[in-house]
Amino acid sequence: MSALPAAPSPARAAPGGALLGVARGLAARSLVNVTRRPSAVVPTIAMPLFFIVAFSGAFSSLTDIRGFPTDNPINWFMPWAIMQGAAFAGMGICFGVARDLEDGFYDRLLMAPTHRASLILGPMLAAVVRVLLPVVTVSAVGFLAGARLTDGPLGMVTLLVAAEGFALVAGLWGLGVVYRIREQKSSALIQVGIFVTMFLSVGQTPIDLQEGWLPHVARLNPLTYVIDMARAGFVGPITWADVWPGLVAIGVGLVVLGAWALTGFRRLVR
Amino acid sequence: MTIPVEAVGLVRRFGDIVAVAGVDLRVEPGEVFAFLGPNGAGKSTTVRMLTTLLAPSAGTARVAGYDVVTEAAQVRRAIGVALQDAAIDPLMTGRELLRLQAVLYGLPRARAEARSAELLERVGLTAAAGRRVGKYSGGMRRRLDLALSLLHEPEVLFLDEPTTGLDPTSRLNLWDELRTLNLEHGTTVFLTTQYLEEADQLAARIAIIDGGRIVREGEPNRLKAEVGAPTLRIEVRDAQADVARTVLARFGAERPDRAGVLAIGLDGGAAEMTSVVRALDEASVVIEHMELNAPSLDDVFAEATGRRLEGADGDAAAGPGATPGEPAA
Numbered sequence: 196m197s198a199l200p201a202a203p204s205p206a207r208a209a210p211g212g213a214l215l216g217v218a219r220g221l222a223a224r225s226l227v228n229v230t231r232r233p234s235a236v237v238p239t240i241a242m243p244l245f246f247i248v249a250f251s252g253a254f255s256s257l258t259d260i261r262g263f264p265t266d267n268p269i270n271w272f273m274p275w276a277i278m279q280g281a282a283f284a285g286m287g288i289c290f291g292v293a294r295d296l297e298d299g300f301y302d303r304l305l306m307a308p309t310h311r312a313s314l315i316l317g318p319m320l321a322a323v324v325r326v327l328l329p330v331v332t333v334s335a336v337g338f339l340a341g342a343r344l345t346d347g348p349l350g351m352v353t354l355l356v357a358a359e360g361f362a363l364v365a366g367l368w369g370l371g372v373v374y375r376i377r378e379q380k381s382s383a384l385i386q387v388g389i390f391v392t393m394f395l396s397v398g399q400t401p402i403d404l405q406e407g408w409l410p411h412v413a414r415l416n417p418l419t420y421v422i423d424m425a426r427a428g429f430v431g432p433i434t435w436a437d438v439w440p441g442l443v444a445i446g447v448g449l450v451v452l453g454a455w456a457l458t459g460f461r462r463l464v465r
Numbered sequence: 466m467t468i469p470v471e472a473v474g475l476v477r478r479f480g481d482i483v484a485v486a487g488v489d490l491r492v493e494p495g496e497v498f499a500f501l502g503p504n505g506a507g508k509s510t511t512v513r514m515l516t517t518l519l520a521p522s523a524g525t526a527r528v529a530g531y532d533v534v535t536e537a538a539q540v541r542r543a544i545g546v547a548l549q550d551a552a553i554d555p556l557m558t559g560r561e562l563l564r565l566q567a568v569l570y571g572l573p574r575a576r577a578e579a580r581s582a583e584l585l586e587r588v589g590l591t592a593a594a595g596r597r598v599g600k601y602s603g604g605m606r607r608r609l610d611l612a613l614s615l616l617h618e619p620e621v622l623f624l625d626e627p628t629t630g631l632d633p634t635s636r637l638n639l640w641d642e643l644r645t646l647n648l649e650h651g652t653t654v655f656l657t658t659q660y661l662e663e664a665d666q667l668a669a670r671i672a673i674i675d676g677g678r679i680v681r682e683g684e685p686n687r688l689k690a691e692v693g694a695p696t697l698r699i700e701v702r703d704a705q706a707d708v709a710r711t712v713l714a715r716f717g718a719e720r721p722d723r724a725g726v727l728a729i730g731l732d733g734g735a736a737e738m739t740s741v742v743r744a745l746d747e748a749s750v751v752i753e754h755m756e757l758n759a760p761s762l763d764d765v766f767a768e769a770t771g772r773r774l775e776g777a778d779g780d781a782a783a784g785p786g787a788t789p790g791e792p793a794a
Contacts, residue, residue, distance in 0.1 A: 210571035210572070211541075217568055220568035221565075227557070231556045299548060302552055306517065308542040308569075464517070
């Protein structure tokens with residue numbers, strides 16, 4: 196067997212899609228498809244709304260417990276519900292990628308002369324936009340139901356940053372899984388990973404009020420610090436100490452799960 | 466001049482399974498080259514390696530002058546691909562898909578719009594361009610897929626079973642489109658198919674792949690001529706099959722065929738038909754059906770592999786203008 200000699204470059208060749216241009220194009224496709232398959236976005240809004248209504252009512256007495264950071268159950272559960280919406284937004288784009296892989300559309304993307312990073316960046320951009328859905332709708336319902344910012348508009352900024360960060364991290368986790376399994380059945384594993392992480396955090400109960408092994412796990416769970424950041428503007432004055440651990444947790448999550456997604460992506464064309 | 470497709474010793478393994486077992490290929494510029502074989506022969510796996518979707522386990526390949534492994538990005542710039550299952554998002558409209566394709570290939574917006582309009586017109590989808598692809602027929606999807614693969618004016622076009630599942634009219638239309646593309650634009654076409662007639666009608670050269678290996682390669686007419694004698698097929702009652710086989714053996718070597726059919730290469734050609742009928746009659750064999758066909762690509766395949774191409778009959782029936790066989794010369 197002999198290697199083939201190099202040949203001169205062809206007369207015709209497409210320039211190839213630019214990183215940001217392709218990412219924007221893929222994000223736009225994802226978002227347009229959301230409007231055409233509304234069922235795909237229902238969990239992003241419906242589940243958080245259900246949570247905020249059900250939990251704020253059923254667990255309203257929680258805030259009477261001594262040491263609870265707020266006496267307003269809506270203030271406690273609204274950021275948590277928005278974080279759930281963010282998780283669905285991040286996971287939702289992965290389900291779309293799984294569908295593309297399963298029906299062959301992803302081959303079209305892989306065969307295009309694009310910057311490979313754009314195929315990951317595109318879905319991430321879509322997730323960033325999709326997060327706005329739960330942030331806007333759940334906040335609107337929450338404020339109508341009695342949620343109050345305790346440190347002014349900055350509380351919405353920290354909540355938005357936390358939600359966006361979590362959506363991206365959840366999306367990268369999901370992409371890593373999808374790239375490895377390449378089928379829509381990967382959605383079960385993605386959701387298990389996300390929801391176990393969420394419920395082993397301070398989502399429902401402050402860490403000081405948790406008992407047994409739960410607080411130890413919650414302290415090790417990076418999501419705890421992201422949720423703390425999300426709630427910072429709803430449970431008191433915002434301090435840097437409320438925010439920086441969350442930012443670090445998001446940063447570490449992006450790096451680690453970004454590598455997880457990237458290594459999964461590379462397996463696609465082996 | 467750059468060789469559009471060239472492969473040496475191309476191998477792809479999936480665990481213990483060897484899907485492609487050392488394929489050597491060379492496609493000339495401006496040629497329509499057909500890669501013919503049954504399901505599972507290794508056609509699609511070879512195409513996936515040539516289009517950079519799969520890395521070869523061994524061997525080398527260059528497409529449009531670039532190595533498919535080390536220069537994959539350049540290969541992707543130069544090729545257009547329409548894969549077997551037209552991978553088209555059913556939620557998007559035809560026009561939106563063309564726009565996305567233009568973004569993926571980095572085409573300037575104005576050029577992309579003009580080219581899209583031209584291609585939509587060419588494949589007869591201008592009126593349907595604003596409709597979601599989920600509402601398209603199979604033929605419309607294939608034509609849109611073809612338009613998508615041509616948007617950036619590729620040097621080499623890969624079509625993986627482009628007419629599988631299409632009705633005869635849609636298949637004819639697509640063939641016409643491919644001929645025009647090749648003749649008027651000089652695009653090199655690498656076509657995989659399991660349809661004998663498709664390869665025969667479209668390709669200047671074919672390669673027959675079976676079990677991951679190329680078993681025959683060349684111009685269709687030359688390959689058929691190499692088979693030599695026309696194929697005589699007869700059908701008799703089961704109880705008389707052995708007697709008929711013994712009689713037929715005097716006139717030529719047995720050829721594989723579908724169950725219930727006895728086939729030989731009739732060494733003496735059409736002139737010997739009378740003798741065959743007489744011999745069978747003398748042996749009291751009742752002939753239920755008899756036909757003499759000039760060598761076909763199916764005969765080429767049968768000679769190379771010892772069996773008929775899977776679905777060959779279905780192919781003949783499905784193909785537009787298909788006939789049971791060409792008349793013997």
